Amino acid sequence: MTVDDVARTVAFSSAREWDAGRSAGSLVVAWQHPTSRLISAVGLLQHGDESGYTFRYLQRAAAVPDFQPFLSFPELGRAYRSDTLFPLFSQRIMSPRRPDFSQFLRQLDLDENATPWEQLARSEGRSSGDTVQVFPVPVVAPDGSASCRFLVHGVRHVGEGRLPELAMGAPLTLRPDPGNPVNPSAQLICSDEGEPLGYVPDLLLEHVDALSRSGRPMKLTVEHVNGVEAPPHLRLLVRLDGHGPAGYQPMSGPAWAVATT
Template identity: 30%
Template sequence: MVRPFVLWLIWQNECTRQRYHIGNLLHDGDKYVFYYEQSRKRRGLFEALENGYQPHLAFRDMGRKYVSNRLFGPFERRLPDRRRPDFLEILRTYGLPRDCTDMDLLRATGGKLATDSYEFVAPIYVSGNHFDFDFYVAGWRYYEGDRVIQYLKVGDEVHFRLEPENRQDSKAVEVLTNKGCKLGYIPAFYSEFMFNLIQNNGRYMARIESIHFEAFPQRKVNISVYGEFLPSYQTQDLDMLHQISLEVI
């Protein structure tokens, strides 16, 4: 089965700065599908609703699966205009080829606008007992990232450290260089997954996938993670992850 191109839609509460996985955008090469994420128990749609989230004006029905032959207008408007004189420079900044798709561009840029609190991110893909995902380091500006970024290289291994005493997030996971410098955190919508995996002795490898020296702090360093579950591993989000990864549009 060819897995569809999937992105998670994230909403951030502007007051608390907490982020929630509230929807999924899928593309199989033919149709685009968007629906709200109602399976996730932690940092999902229902928790977001309890913390002030209101459905997107273009997608008011939270129980509907929206289908389109082209990228939905509200998401397409989040992409840089391909007619811009500096469009090729934008592609170079994100390491994208000229023939990249709209989904490639949405994934690389996050589709962020100054006028709202939405962002697209890569999902956690699960196949059998293996998984992979990538993320931009959260909290970059507050730790040692800018001090050591000149010494980082693509392919460098990084390490994760649990921080259960964190008052903001008991499932927080720190991101450290191989020399122990703290770059920041795994974003919260991934952290419970990795926290539980590490606690259950799951195997993983994490490396620097890309470095963007001139990017905004939240898009400076991208980390790729690959790993596998042990047979005893269980998490409340695992069924949801399988559903997203294997869904056929």
């Protein structure tokens, strides 16, 4: 069973499932190696309208160097279920009681009605010094079109000073970075003038490659820019639009199979 197979069992029949950047009920859980900084997909977190929450490890998690099962999910082959969001992930959602909660939603470019699940998906559940993050499984519509929003990674190290010059809707470009010491498959996100701004998240590289191989136009644009008051990982939100090859489903196939006992 793959990520795509499991995702199809989640009942999301509303039109919101196809809205760019909205959660489709499945988040890939990733772990970042504390030394190499390489990000690896290790699990799948799902949320259904009626079925609560489910966490499963991916089969590939067992081969990730130095990765150990999370304390709250000690068995690699077990499916964990809960009516409420597991603490490992709920602690990554800001409490609405905090005085800066509305500001946080604005930084994520979400409205006041955004659900905790949508906040988790958009923010990637990232926190300073942490090794865990989540990423929404991109959704491809029945006509093959695909659209997603994501936060640009590595802004602090690459292009933070150039962000104030960006306008909403401004076109962006991609540039391979084969000399990247962490991931030779890395893709730089650059301004229309070619100035580096940051990186495509590692977990999205496979999706970007699939869209580029479709032979149809792919468009990357600025969606939202935050000021220096925002954490570096929230500074730049972009939108990727394109089409997948015939029959394409993101994060599917044997490499994305979930572990079972």
